[in-house]
Amino acid sequence: MTRARQLQNSYLKAKSNSFAAHTSASLRNRRPRTKDALEIRIRLLDKAIVTGDIPALRKLSVTGQGFVNDGIRRRAWPLLLRTHVPRREVISDSEKHKDESQVELDIIRSFTHLSSESKSKQIIKKQRQTDLQDIIMDVLQRHPKLAYYQGFHDVCTTLLVVLGKEAATLAAETLAMFFFRDCMLDNLEPVLDQLSLMTALLRLEDPEVQDFLDKSETLPFFPLSWVITWCAHDLGDFAKIARLYDFLICFNPLMSVYLTAAVVMSRRDELFEVECDNAMVHTFLTKFPKDVDLERVISHAHQLYTTYPPESLQNRAESWLDVNSCVNTFNRPGTSLYNNDKIILTAVDFGPIDALLSQPRIKKTKETSALSKYPTSALQLYRRNMAAMVAFSAASVGTAALLLMNSTVFREWLANSGLR
Template structure:
């Protein structure tokens, strides 16, 4: 495992330098400093909002500030379902599994408590499990924080719309590069939301081969967060011949495409995704699609001064520590798009939306049995619940 971790680090280091810079480093703050900063922040928020009850609680809890996080219960439920590959046939094995689950819980909660404007989503535990497997608990805490702030921030807001907007750009990619595939999806009224779990877990929930998962992480860590969408488009195009043999029916096509192919030629897919990325960079793709993500999206801030993960090539000083302050400020700002648009779900033809309104509950239930994360996350999404309410399905 140590060799795997070293190899993974070397790949990320060399690839990141080739992609445009050196990976910035971060030194975690001492626990007492974090607790003090958090207490001050909570006091400020309570004073500004006039929340007398919150001020009362803070006066009782004292400087330790041991207040449960709003997502703590959900995190515990998901952690219990983690590390299922560890056998439980002996007491020692059960003890190891419980220890790993406890460590995973603390990795996730550490990130959420450092950045209270982030919301947990079902699938982030899969990401943190991968980090723990390669890096161990302590290093995983730092890595998970960077992943949350730089790569998965759009998933950790109050609803799913930013992620659905990202997936909508996949339609534009397919239309540009393989119009026959997109035409088939259009005829079957298939919306581009079937690979949701691929994007929010970087395929770690869908692939069984951990070597492939680690390879995907090494690749995606080196580029803009939207690269996961380019990867998804590459996977779909690689299956075009199989896809055309599927009955052109909404439910049949959705079910076929939602299953990530276990025998995928990963190197070919990565090469194709990189080619797409270089041909249609994130900003250019948004312009070609006439569909823009929020200006504060992790996609659009990834390379901006103050909110970028990688240093400039011409920087002569050693890599600086990551300052998460600017991103925390972004999280507190309203979402603003280059051009005002309605939600991602309303961008598609009425016929496709009608089928999804009729079939989504059944498809989500089916998906929950086979892959879980995407279906559960959809059903827990405020945006999705509102959509169902508006259609009279709930």
């Protein structure tokens, strides 16, 4: 072997060893960095919880892994919902709520993953269902002006699994009164009003997507179940559901609409490959994407929220929600969970919210329905497709359709318009 070849081989061997050593070191360093990042996040979460730092918790809910695990959620969620302080005494037995029968039907369909011939699983399922019904009925009996809607049991199920019955009961009351109140009135019109604002968001951020939806006469009601359950009905991965709740609990109730807009825009390329037909587009969009990049969507939703805050968005859209909508009262003194983003160390006073429930709905516009702004032809087509989806679609699609078809405002609008 020549001297030149020996030198070349020595160089290549040294280079190979150096690369191997560098790679090994990189791998060793990479693992601690990931671990260190998680440990730093946990320390930041702990500090924010101990000090009651709401802005810090909000910031952490937007990035990375949110609140990381259920152990931290059991500390963070009650703090954010102000259920970490003593509440009122247990209510005495009251009259049967008008929606109790519907609650019982939904309870029967809950915790299906525990359906098994195993006796132990059957016992667990029965106990979970009993706990879930107790949580829902506690909310309805404390606040009889609230109406139960199909989907609230999905919200309460998430709370029960993460927090346990006692804490979930308190959390469900706060969510119902401050976040989901618009869903729990005598009809779904306030929720349809919220969803209508998604059209404005898409028009502002991605006009091509909204043009496509307009061309296919697709109305913005396809993500109804996403908004009224915070995706708990549509996502099969509980870890993703909990991650979304980390985020949504931290912000105005309208954040779920910003989230839906972000999801739609994340699917723009796939959407444009769908035939521009109402039924095809609606069916495609109604199915929440299982492979969604959740962190990217959350980040985009937060960016939309920051750019177009709820009041600004309503003004831009020239479509205003009810003055006493949970969206508009969320930061209003007297009906807010916080005092300038500072935790109030007393139990939540639900009196002002109960008072709002007794007041008539007031809008800045003369429109009487969220549906009045859409062409008759689009609504007629929408009704026909909704009926088909109720009859033939999978549960995740059919539920949203059924909820809308059964809403008082939708039926009344159809009757007044002569659409049968």
